[in-house]
Amino acid sequence: MYAAHGGDVAAIKELVEEYAADVNYRDIDNRTALHVAACQGYGEVVELLLQLKADVDPKDNWGSTPLADAIYYKNHEVVRLLEDHGAKLPMAPMHVKNARDVPEYEIDPQEIDFSNSVNINKGTFLRASWRGIEVAVKKLGDEVFTDEEKLRAFRDELALLQRIRHPNVVQFLGAVTQSTPMMIITEFLPKGDLCEYLLNIGGLKPRTTVRYALDIARFEGSLDHVGMSYLHEIKPHPIIHCDLEPSNILRDDSGHLKVADFGVSKLLKVTQGADENRSISNDDSSCRYMAPELFRNEAYDTKVDVFSFALILQEMIEGCPPFSSKDEKEAQRAYDHHKRPPFKAPGKSYAHGLRELIEECWNDDPAKRPTFRQIIRKLDHIYNHLGRKKRWIKVRPLKCFLRNESSLGSHGSSSYARR
Numbered sequence: 001m002y003a004a005h006g007g008d009v010a011a012i013k014e015l016v017e018e019y020a021a022d023v024n025y026r027d028i029d030n031r032t033a034l035h036v037a038a039c040q041g042y043g044e045v046v047e048l049l050l051q052l053k054a055d056v057d058p059k060d061n062w063g064s065t066p067l068a069d070a071i072y073y074k075n076h077e078v079v080r081l082l083e084d085h086g087a088k089l090p091m092a093p094m095h096v097k098n099a100r101d102v103p104e105y106e107i108d109p110q111e112i113d114f115s116n117s118v119n120i121n122k123g124t125f126l127r128a129s130w131r132g133i134e135v136a137v138k139k140l141g142d143e144v145f146t147d148e149e150k151l152r153a154f155r156d157e158l159a160l161l162q163r164i165r166h167p168n169v170v171q172f173l174g175a176v177t178q179s180t181p182m183m184i185i186t187e188f189l190p191k192g193d194l195c196e197y198l199l200n201i202g203g204l205k206p207r208t209t210v211r212y213a214l215d216i217a218r219f220e221g222s223l224d225h226v227g228m229s230y231l232h233e234i235k236p237h238p239i240i241h242c243d244l245e246p247s248n249i250l251r252d253d254s255g256h257l258k259v260a261d262f263g264v265s266k267l268l269k270v271t272q273g274a275d276e277n278r279s280i281s282n283d284d285s286s287c288r289y290m291a292p293e294l295f296r297n298e299a300y301d302t303k304v305d306v307f308s309f310a311l312i313l314q315e316m317i318e319g320c321p322p323f324s325s326k327d328e329k330e331a332q333r334a335y336d337h338h339k340r341p342p343f344k345a346p347g348k349s350y351a352h353g354l355r356e357l358i359e360e361c362w363n364d365d366p367a368k369r370p371t372f373r374q375i376i377r378k379l380d381h382i383y384n385h386l387g388r389k390k391r392w393i394k395v396r397p398l399k400c401f402l403r404n405e406s407s408l409g410s411h412g413s414s415s416y417a418r419r
Contacts, residue, residue: 001025004033004049007042016052023054031060038066038082041075046082056087065089072141094155094177105162107174107185112137120188124261127188134188135173139181154182160239160262161186168215170250170260186260194257194312195246203319206351210383213313215257216249217375232302232372240301244308245289246315287332288322293366295332303366306375310361311341313354318345338364351382 003011012033015021026032034054037045046066050056057065067087070078113129117137120127125136140154161172161184176183191197194212198204204212232238241248241262248261291307293300311322322341323331334340340362343355357378363369370378 001027001031001033001036004036004042004045005040007037007040007045009044009048012045012048012052023049023052024058026058029061030058032058032066034058034066035060035064035069038070038075038078039073041070041073041078043075043077043081046078050081050085056082056085089180094182095179102178103175105158105172105174106178107176107183109176109179109183112176112183112185120192130173130185134190136170136186136188138184138186140183141181154184157184157262164239164262168218168256168258170258189250189252189258191251191253193247193260194249194251194316197251198246198315198319201319203345203349204316206317206349206354207383207386209313209316210351210354210379210386212257212316213309214376214379214383216244216259216309216312217372217379232305238302241305241308242294243286243289244305244312245286246312246321247286249312287328290332290335291366292335292364296336301366302371303369306361306369306372307366309372309375310358313361314341314343314358317349317354318343351386353378353382353385357382 003015016023024032032054034046034049034056035058037049057067059065065087067079067082067089070082071089107130111130112135114126114137115129117126117128119125120136125138128135128137140150158175158177164172170189171187173185173187175185232240241259243261244259248259250258250260252258287295289308289311291300291304294304315321318341323334326334340359343350357370357375361369361375
């Protein structure tokens with residue numbers, strides 16, 4: 001193993017031929033010398049091991065083979081050597097043997113056309129075509145064979161997307177799980193995300209801000225005004241998004257917002273110990289929109305989404321990300337020291353009661369943050385107040401009153417003149 005790690009061809013040959021070393025020896029992780037050489041990209045070592053009759057497709061404790069490792073580390077020469085000796089990628093981790101067990105959502109990858117595909121959403125998704133419609137495709141790369149956490153996150157995201165059907169969530173169309181690469185296919189929204197939109201136009205008008213806020217809040221809290229429970233109120237386990245930020249909120253053709261990307265979302269098991277909910281790392285989500293209890297590694301609940309919502313709401317008015325002059329880690333430290341992004345926009349940019357709502361939502365104590373059901377009620381009140389104010393401004397005096405005013409004015413001025 002040591003010789004393979006160092007790329008020492010002569011040492012390996014001597015160990016096998018003169019000391020009868022086992023070419024298929026496995027370490028504590030069930031990895032062989034061929035695994036090591038494939039990872040390092042040592043083509044000569046790989047070729048020698050194969051000539052010495054090393055197993056071409058041994059699996060380690062994570063189910064990874066030398067070919068999977070070589071593909072992951074982009075060691076193309078090693079990939080070719082292994083394939084020439086009959087190496088094959090293992091079947092997709094979610095592959096089922098019985099055709100009757102194939103999930104209903106399964107999509108044939110041959111139906112997905114990537115010929116004109118482009119990266120969207122920072123390269124996480126690809127735009128493609130499926131059955132004549134544009135779709136967004138999230139691919140799970142070759143790391144699925146070596147990273148159990150990524151596979152678990154993929155399974156969890158699939159499970160959540162199957163449960164969620166809502167006007168303000170990107171529509172799940174299907175997935176590829178029986179072959180590699182595995183994929184999630186959702187509707188494609190050509191107008192892009194809220195982050196890009198705010199970068200282009202800056203802050204939004206109060207009425208648009210509140211309408212957008214209601215789009216997000218209704219998804220997070222309840223479906224309609226009569227209180228049909230949704231997401232945070234799903235029984236028995238509420239869903240926490242955990243990654244609410246403008247880049248994960250998309251705009252549709254009707255001018256409304258849709259929440260996307262449930263890659264780090266969680267099912268909150270309210271009956272379990274709080275420690276089981278401490279599994280979000282700083283790498284999963286942007287620290288700039290992350291509630292303090294998450295990066296403090298404390299117990300958390302649905303209120304982490306309320307904190308993120310407050311920052312998005314303020315950003316829609318201010319036109320810039322929270323703590324835009326700070327990097328991610330500096331923003332994280334600021335939240336940890338009970339600081340919040342400053343209110344710089346003119347007072348009239350904030351509808352009456354909106355600033356107070358933001359401050360409630362980003363309270364350092366999660367228990368003091370409102371629920372989304374409460375947020376919806378407050379936003380509805382603010383939106384209705386804006387509507388009444390707008391109608392009042394548009395009111396014009398009736399023509400008969402204008403004529404009377406005119407005649408009175410002229411009569412008064414002539415009387416004054418006679419005096």
